[in-house]
Amino acid sequence: MKLITTDMDGTLLNEKSEVSTENAKAIRKAQELGIEVVIATGRSYKAAAKPLMEAGLSCPIICLNGAQVYLKNGELIRNIALDKEACRKIELACTSESSYFEIFTSAGGYSINRDAFIHILVDVMKAHYPNVETNVIKEKVKQRFQDEKIQTVDDFDHIFNNDEIDVFKFLTFSLEEDVLQRIREQLKDEHDLTITSSGHQNLEFNHRDANKGAALAFYSSRQGIELEDVMAIGDNFNDFSMLEIAGFSVAMENAALGIKKICNFTTKKNSEHGVAFAIEKILKDGIKKTVR
Structure with missing residues (x-):
């Protein structure tokens, strides 16, 4: 080895x-x-x-x-990096299902409104660690935003229209598996896209070679x-x-x-x-x- x-x-x-x-x-x-x-x-x-x-x-x-x-x-x-047109399609698919998502770029991480979805992330982590107290998990979620340096923006247009910023990954969360399945279905024919997951409550989007x-x-x-x-x-x-x-x-x-x-x-x-x-x-x- x-x-x-x-x-x-x-x-x-x-x-x-x-x-x-x-x-x-x-x-x-x-x-x-x-x-x-x-x-x-x-x-x-x-x-x-x-x-x-x-x-x-x-x-x-x-x-x-x-x-x-x-x-x-x-x-x-x-x-x-992801193609910017693919980024717009992923954004549309996620927003059509009112699913919280983040993007990871060469300029850092971004989300629209993380505070409104903290409870979702807490529930997601509780599913992984059922024996950990909720207040401890909530602190871990807040720490995650700091570690990933997630910034809040009003929209993603200025990122997708900026040729100097590369987008590497989308990450979307939902407690409803049907929502994630519908998002996946909308994007299944995007051949330059890889769709995976790191848990039951999320989808991750990257370039097919990434x-x-x-x-x-x-x-x-x-x-x-x-x-x-x-x-x-x-x-x-x-x-x-x-x-x-x-x-x-x-x-x-x-x-x-x-x-x-x-x-x-x-x-x-x-x-x-x-x-x-x-x-x-x-x-x-x-x-x-x-x-x-």
Whole structure:
């Protein structure tokens, strides 16, 4: 094994949105053995780098679902933006269903009115972490807006009409699965668009070439590492593309059923240091003994 890549939310991060001591220790152990460890997340670069820095970790980061790839030193080496016409179509689809959405750009993150939808995000997070108190979750939601630097705007026209601003990702939330399905249906024929999700209550929109799998293949090739020598760890459908191409794929115990079905191995939950368990097992037993 020459490279390990891991998702963040629901995977590397625990219920407190932190990298546990156990996970950090396992990552450092792999790095000391000469194995590259790469983060692959839907988060923006700064929001991904913060919990890593707090845990004393330094890793290359595939962010915004593969739209950008950063080296360990912070150098940007891959940048794939959405077409502005596609952006307008996504905006129209979301607003037609009164669904809250955010956009992530080269100038930061934007939303129309985040305050009106904080309760939705709280409910979404409670679905993931039912044992965490509501007031704690609300503080996490507010912190998320700060970490992602989400700015409030009256409309997105000045962004879509500005050739100097690239849009990398849309993220929309709804507690009603029918709403998300109707949005997906409106955009299903947009061939330059990839639609994924990182949870039951959201959809994520990127350029078709901006997915974790493509970004992982790009980075691995750049480093001269064959995909058969890559282990990928994830929990949801925005991880599908990288789990599908990795030589060895690991699902979290808390992963979506469809993700578990395509993976070689299921590790422990993200709240039980599942990334550390997977890394330690692969380092100790190798691939053949680990597969079940």
